[in-house]
Amino acid sequence: DWTPDQFVETTVADLQNQLGNDKVVLGLSGGVDSSVAAMLIHQAIGKNLYCIFVDNGLLRKDEFETVLDSYRHMGLNVKGVDARDRFYSALAGISDPELKRKAIGRVFIEVFDDEAHQLTDVKWLAQGTIYPDVIESVSVKGPSATIKSHHNVGGLPDFMKLKVVEPLKALFKDEVRLVGKTLKIDDLILTRHPFPGPGLAIRIIGDITPQKVAVLQEVDHIFISNLRKSGLYDQVWQAGAILLPIQTVGVMGDERTYENVVSLRAVTSVDGMTADWAHLPYEFLANVSNEIINKVKGVNRVVYDISSKPPATIEWE
């Protein structure tokens, strides 16, 4: 019978054999898989694991700092890289969802390659690939797919010529979480909702500006922290907010306003392949809506997405 303790024990021993004194580089995303992979390899080889965590400017409010802090508390050798401006420049003027994904994938590879070059003698690239990623090689979304499509254009970036180590390749998500618990990874990381690699870029319909990102971060933060406060966070698979590129009329005191609409989205699901809109309590939605409109400058209307997947998708782009 498979147990997380046993998995950790044998995997750490295998990694020690495989890696010896070699240096390994790994990109952390803040998600479960890369974090668990990092902790496993860290147990095996300690400071020879070099982690890179990139701020692409498209993360949730304060997430970069908070997650970087957790990684450091976990003892990881991690470098935080502020690459926000590089991503914003690459995204300027782009509205098409697939072009956004391509631009983000490309800049991520450039940034990661630059960082990897600053480390000398790295032999391995570690990845948090899990079993569903392996079998869904046809999937068109996700950072690994972005890297794959990049393969065909021009030469490979140098870090992609490294030998690859993927300690979670045989595990399902629930097993990864159990392994993470055994490794004492923060609950903040282990129980976190899925979050797309392109981040808030695909929740801002139309072009991306740092100002729009800032507005959406505030809205998202109000929504997510209320879900946590109300004990609803763990009952939904994923939640977030979408900034719509339309203005509507509202009133504030005696003033007429003409400002943006945001949509809230929360779904229940087992694997993200199909999803039902979450039937959140009206009272809860009313409170969140009021708080958003009262606190976030630039937003005067909140709607709730009641579409299920299929035919809608979880993300709007």
Ligand code: XMP
């Ligand atoms: P959809 O919108 O297709 O999303 O119903 C299903 C799940 O995949 C996530 N998602 C992405 N994840 N890169 C990612 O890493 C992407 O480009 C991407 N697009 C969607 C989405 O958040 C949901 O969990």
